[in-house]
Structures are given as C-alpha cells and as structure tokens.
Amino acid sequence: MKNDSIFEMIATAYPNLPQSEKKVADYVTNNLSQVLRMTGQMLTKEVGVSEPTLFRFCNSLGFTGFKDFKISVAERMSNEDFFFSDINKDNFKNDIQELVTSVLRSEEDTILATIKGIDYVKLNTVANMIIKSDKICFFGAGASGTICKDAMLKFIRLGKSAWGINDYHTACNLVSLFKQEDLVICITNTGNTKETVSLLKIAKENGIPTVSMTSSMQSKVSQYSDVVLRTFSRESLYSRMAMTSRIGQYAMIDALFMNVIHAMGEESIDMLEKTKKTSNNLIFN
Numbered sequence: 103m104k105n106d107s108i109f110e111m112i113a114t115a116y117p118n119l120p121q122s123e124k125k126v127a128d129y130v131t132n133n134l135s136q137v138l139r140m141t142g143q144m145l146t147k148e149v150g151v152s153e154p155t156l157f158r159f160c161n162s163l164g165f166t167g168f169k170d171f172k173i174s175v176a177e178r179m180s181n182e183d184f185f186f187s188d189i190n191k192d193n194f195k196n197d198i199q200e201l202v203t204s205v206l207r208s209e210e211d212t213i214l215a216t217i218k219g220i221d222y223v224k225l226n227t228v229a230n231m232i233i234k235s236d237k238i239c240f241f242g243a244g245a246s247g248t249i250c251k252d253a254m255l256k257f258i259r260l261g262k263s264a265w266g267i268n269d270y271h272t273a274c275n276l277v278s279l280f281k282q283e284d285l286v287i288c289i290t291n292t293g294n295t296k297e298t299v300s301l302l303k304i305a306k307e308n309g310i311p312t313v314s315m316t317s318s319m320q321s322k323v324s325q326y327s328d329v330v331l332r333t334f335s336r337e338s339l340y341s342r343m344a345m346t347s348r349i350g351q352y353a354m355i356d357a358l359f360m361n362v363i364h365a366m367g368e369e370s371i372d373m374l375e376k377t378k379k380t381s382n383n384l385i386f387n
Contacts, residue, residue, distance in 0.1 A: 108134065108163075108175050109211055113219030113334055115162050122151050123159040125320050131334075132318065138176060142168040209349045215334040216353045228287075228313050228329050229361040232257065235285035235311070238264040241273045242289035243297045249289050249351040256359045259377045260370055270297040277301060280310050287313045291335065291347040293321025302326035315354055317347060331358075 112127050119127060129149045130137050137145060145168070146153050156168055165171040232238060238257060240250035247268020254266030267273045277286055286305040290298045293316035305312050306326040314323040315331045324330050333354050335347035363370040 107211060109334075110215050110218055111163050113215035116219050116332065117221045119159070119162060122155045123162060125149050125151055126156055126159040128318050128320050134175065138172055205345060208346045212334050212346050212350045213353055216350055216357070219332065219334055220354075220357060221332065224329055224331055225357060225361050226365075228331060228358060229365050231285055231311055231313065231329070232262065232358070232362055233365060235283065236263065237280060237284040238262055239273060239276050239280065239284070239286045240264065240266045240289065241270075241286065241298065241301055242268055243270065243295045244268070245348055246289040246291065246295075246298075246351065249348065249355060252352065253287070253289075253355045253359075256355065257362070259374055260362060260366065261373050270301065273297075273301050274304065277305050277308075277310065280305070280308070282309045282311070285311050285313065287315070288323060288327075289315045289351055290321075290323060291317050291333070291351070293318040293323045299323055299326065315351060317350065 109131065112131055116124065116127055126145075126149055129145070140148070142153055142156055146156050149156075160166070160168050160171040163171065165174060240253045242248075242250045247266070250266035250268060252266070254264045257264040265276060267276065280286070286302065288298045288302055293314065298314075299322045302312050302314060302323055303326045312327045313329045313331065314327040315333050316323055317333050317335050319330060319332055331354055333347070333350040335350045363374075
C-alpha cells in the first residue's frame with residue numbers, strides 16, 4: 103500500500119466502506135487537488151457528512167486523521183509525475199511529451215484502480231441479469247455512447263439482442279417497448295446526465311431491470327438503478343473531454359463481458375467461434 107497512489111488506496115478500500123464514507127471517497131477522488139486546500143470542517147460541509155465520518159474514512163485508508171491524510175496526499179502527488187485531469191490552458195505550459203505521458207499514466211492508474219476496486223459480487227449479479235435478459239439497451243450520452251456501441255458488439259456475439267444507443271429519443275422509443283424480461287444498462291461518468299437519469303427513471307417505472315455504470319456512486323442514477331457498478335477515473339468529474347474516464351468504462355465492460363463468458367461456459371466459446379468465422383467469410387463478387 104505504501105507505493106500505491108491515493109487513488110488506488112481509495113479504490114481498494116471502497117467496496118467495504120459504509121455509505122457515508124463512500125460519499126467522502128467519491129468527492130475526494132474527483133476533487134483531490136481542492137481537498138488539499140480544505141480544512142476538515144470545509145470538506146465535511148461540502149460533502150454533507152460529520153467530522154467523525156471523515157475521521158473514520160481516513161482511518162479506513164490507514165491514516166491517523168485528516169491532517170495525516172493530506173500530508174500523505176501532498177507527498178505522493180509531489181513524487182508522482184504531473185497527471186492529467188482535464189484539458190485547459192495550463193496544458194500549454196507543459197512539454198508535449200510530458201502532457202502525453204501524463205494522459206497515458208493517468209489511464210494506467212485508472213486500470214490499476216479498476217483491478218483493485220471492482221466489486222465482483224455486483225459484477226456477477228449484472229452478468230446474471232444479462233444472461234437472463236431477452237433484450238438489452240446500452241445507453242450513454244456523448245462520449246459514453248461509444249462505450250455502448252462497444253458493449254453492443256460484444257454481447258451480440260454471445261447471442262444477445264443488444265442495442266448501443268447515444269440518442270435519447272431513440273432509446274426512449276426502444277425502452278417503451280421493453281418488458282420485465284429485458285434490461286437497461288446506462289453508462290455515465292458523472293451519474294447526473296439528464297437524459298441518462300430520465301431513461302433509467304422510465305425503465306424503473308415500467309418494471310424493467312436497470313443497471314448504471316458511473317464514477318459517482320452518490321449521483322442521481324443510483325436512485326433508479328437496481329445495481330450500480332463503479333467505474334474509476336482520475337479525470338475531473340466535469341472535464342471538457344472524456345479521456346481517462348472512457349478507459350475506466352471500457353475496462354468495466356470488458357470485465358463484465360468476461361464474467362458473462364465464464365458464466366455461460368463452453369456455449370459462449372462456440373458462439374464466439376461461429377461469429378468470428380462468419381465475419382471472416384467475406385464474399386467478393
């Protein structure tokens with residue numbers, strides 16, 4: 103743990119944290135630099151938790167208190183290379199090699215955090231929901247839509263009737279025809295995208311099972327999701343362009359895909375072989 107980044111430490115501890123401490127973890131993860139400039143009282147007020155909760159959160163990570171936590175964060179950040187969190191004018195102060203390295207190392211950090219923080223109980227639950235479902239709608243607005251297309255292509259190869267959609271009205275039309283045997287999976291970094299929250303609410307009100315993937319467990323999508331899978335990113339929550347957050351989402355879809363393959367057994371391998379063979383047999387006239 104000594105060599106882990108604070109980001110990895112939080113990801114490792116996260117599944118076992120009580121709900122109140124998860125609120126602190128979510129805020130710290132997405133606002134690490136700002137947290138260094140805060141007092142304990144300022145942080146608890148911003149997050150909406152008590153000071154004892156902040157103390158317990160720090161203890162859960164192995165620190166004696168918030169002061170010890172901040173000192174360690176500052177030391178670790180000073181020993182790390184500059185890491186990417188958003189595209190802004192300050193980027194132009196850095197050498198291009200340094201900037202590219204910072205993005206790629208932040209993406210590496212995202213993968214490590216995913217490995218350490220993934221909740222396998224929830225992952226298994228969602229995998230079983232996918233296997234049992236008749237139809238699946240993957241929805242994500244903006245950049246999250248590209249992840250939905252990837253998910254659609256993967257699960258089609260396992261014999262699932264799947265759609266990857268980034269247009270809200272198209273998703274609404276599709277979901278309005280869904281039944282309780284179907285499934286809606288939404289992907290959103292912030293967890294508060296209006297279209298995504300609205301679609302989940304519609305699905306929930308119609309008795310359709312719902313799943314969301316987000317980096318913010320306390321966000322609005324959790325209110326309308328049967329299961330919430332946490333994704334990881336060092337990117338600021340409202341960044342100008344999705345980069346490292348996208349890596350965390352892809353990683354979670356890959357983890358889910360492998361879980362479904364494992365649960366289906368040899369049947370899944372036969373399907374993958376059949377679809378690969380068919381797609382490779384291009385006919386040229």
